[in-house]
Amino acid sequence: xxxxIIEAVGEVVRLQEATPGTFRLEISTLLSPELRIGDSLSxxxxxxxxxxxxxxxxxxxxxxxxxxRTNLKDLRPGGLINLERPMPANGRFDGHxxxxxxxxTAAVLxxxxxxxxxxxxxxxxxxxxxxxxxxxxxxxxxISLTVAKLKEESFAVWIIPHTWAVTNLRRLRPDDRVNLEFxxxxxxxxxxxxxxxxxxx
Numbered sequence: 001x002x003x004x005i006i007e008a009v010g011e012v013v014r015l016q017e018a019t020p021g022t023f024r025l026e027i028s029t030l031l032s033p034e035l036r037i038g039d040s041l042s043x044x045x046x047x048x049x050x051x052x053x054x055x056x057x058x059x060x061x062x063x064x065x066x067x068x069r070t071n072l073k074d075l076r077p078g079g080l081i082n083l084e085r086p087m088p089a090n091g092r093f094d095g096h097x098x099x100x101x102x103x104x105t106a107a108v109l110x111x112x113x114x115x116x117x118x119x120x121x122x123x124x125x126x127x128x129x130x131x132x133x134x135x136x137x138x139x140x141x142x143i144s145l146t147v148a149k150l151k152e153e154s155f156a157v158w159i160i161p162h163t164w165a166v167t168n169l170r171r172l173r174p175d176d177r178v179n180l181e182f183x184x185x186x187x188x189x190x191x192x193x194x195x196x197x198x199x200x201x
Contacts, residue, residue, distance in 0.1 A: 002042045002084050004095035004137075004144025006167050007031065008041075013057060014077040015072075019116040021064035023073060029083055032058050042084040042098070043167075045179040046070045047100025051182055070102045071141075071177045080168035082142040095121030097145030097184050105126055105177040112127040120169065121177060126152070130190065131182035140183035174185055 010029035018024050025043070035041065035058055039050045046066060046155040061200035067073040075081065087093070122140065124132060132138060134150045140157065149156040164170050172178070 002098040004098045006082045008083045010083050011082045012075045023062040026059040042100045046102050071105050081188050102179045108176045116161050119157045128182050131186040141178045170194050
């Protein structure tokens with residue numbers, strides 16, 4: 001489990017197709033010496049398993065499901081990727097519950113500078129609208145953010161200077177696609193409600 005608080009930003013070294021529809025992703029990060037083969041690491045909000053490790057580089061295998069559901073297949077050498085290790089059992093819970101299971105990608109509609117802050121507007125996929133509420137939490141490229149404005153077809157988040165400086169959000173442009181993970185608690189509540197309604201006498 002993750003919390004959506006980014007630890008480091010890695011740089012994409014290589015993304016190669018391994019077999020049709022699957023890929024090998026290789027990145028450079030200062031976290032590499034602290035990781036071991038088999039460890040989990042959130043990459044732009046997607047939980048991946050370290051399959052190769054050296055002092056400077058780590059690599060991951062992307063299944064077809066991962067490639068199809070995330071923006072990882074769009075990465076290019078030199079691109080930045082948000083990284084977070086799983087939360088330890090005795091760690092501080094600074095963000096919100098993040099599984100590292102990306103639900104969908106969505107297009108960036110606008111990136112606006114407002115003084116020292118930035119406002120990002122992102123399209124809201126129809127299939128997941130019910131999980132988004134004003135002032136609720138949402139995960140964008142692995143970052144725990146607060147929904148600052150909610151429309152029928154989009155939502156907006158405000159980015160403080162620190163988050164802008166230490167994540168890959170500063171590279172976003174309109175039409176770029178970001179990874180979204182919606183609130184886990186809302187999904188369980190919906191499932192329970194639908195199941196009870198189905199079997200209600």
